[in-house]
């Protein structure tokens with residue numbers, strides 16, 4: 001199956017940052033085979049997409065999420081992180097595999113609609129008797145058709161042991177490690193073109209023991225999968241680490257083996273200059289989540305300094321309970337605006353913000369050889385954005401239109417060469433039915449929590 005997209009502006013994100021005001025992209029099966037200016041050569045029996053009035057970019061890559069939270073949006077709307085967590089833990093304790101499947105499907109469909117072709121997920125709530133919630137979200141990603149990097153999360157430090165989560169929501173360490181190893185054996189696909197790769201992801205310093213952090217790191221390295229956790233999100237977390245461990249969050253996890261090119265942190269806000277340099281020198285990745293961070297008033301990560309120090313920096317929407325809009329394009333805009341609000345007009349260009357949302361994310365996930373740019377040989381994950389309606393007509397630069405203008409309709413989203421969104425609608429799942437199922441699942445969860 002060959003697809004030819006032509007007549008559109010093309011932003012390749014290749015090493016030379018090549019762009020065409022009028023160009024083409026040709027996809028054969030699941031790979032890009034040609035990108036260039038003007039019309040594509042005639043290819044018999046190819047599917048032809050008229051790209052006039054549109055911009056094609058690499059599909060966006062989301063490096064931090066909690067898909068199940070799609071069912072618990074809008075709660076604790078004016079709270080700090082720790083207040084928000086203690087409000088939501090009891091609600092989340094009611095999730096099960098069926099509810100997670102509904103929430104994850106809706107969240108993934110929404111990501112697709114906003115131009116996202118690859119997403120990770122950090123699933124750390126595993127209620128006893130709730131069934132296989134991790135399997136449920138993997139099935140959801142298959143249904144929607146996104147490339148998926150789920151991280152098997154965990155919490156083993158309950159309130160009675162000095163942690164933040166309620167005791168009934170934590171697992172014991174052996175259970176976590178065995179379930180994580182089983183999940184890797186069952187699901188992780190390291191082969192070229194993979195649609196599914198796993199990571200190991202204890203939740204945060206205030207919900208996980210040092211022993212689990214250590215053992216999780218050696219488990220991940222034994223199986224050559226990546227490591228992910230929340231780090232340096234709030235000043236409360238910083239104070240918690242200083243009180244319990246006598247050091248800053250980065251010092252703490254570094255002692256436990258959590259600094260290296262196979263690790264990525266969500267947030268990384270409260271880092272001093274020395275910590276930024278150490279993260280960069282180790283090529284440890286960062287999922288910058290500006291919308292969620294602002295929603296919770298957590299602060300603004302030093303994303304520009306981290307990039308300059310050599311850290312791969314991608315963007316993350318974070319869970320929908322702290323980012324009800326869950327649009328990666330909106331996070332790219334917020335990354336741009338916050339960087340400039342903090343660092344001045346030269347802090348970040350519109351193209352560098354788009355690079356974070358594409359190449360940066362690919363780098364964070366260890367997929368930069370296959371994802372993040374439109375180049376022959378790379379996987380066919382791309383977004384075609386409509387920019388010729390009243391919303392964008394007359395904006396000179398298509399990248400400025402995308403980053404600074406209203407969120408455009410996604411005319412086409414290809415993931416692995418397959419259409420997931422066409423004309424602004426998700427074509428792989430029934431969005432109307434999904435809305436009804438989401439409402440019902442939300443109501444069920446809220447009534448369970450009383």
Ligand SMILES: [Zn+2]
Pocket residue numbers: 064065066122230266318319
């Ligand atoms: Zn998170």
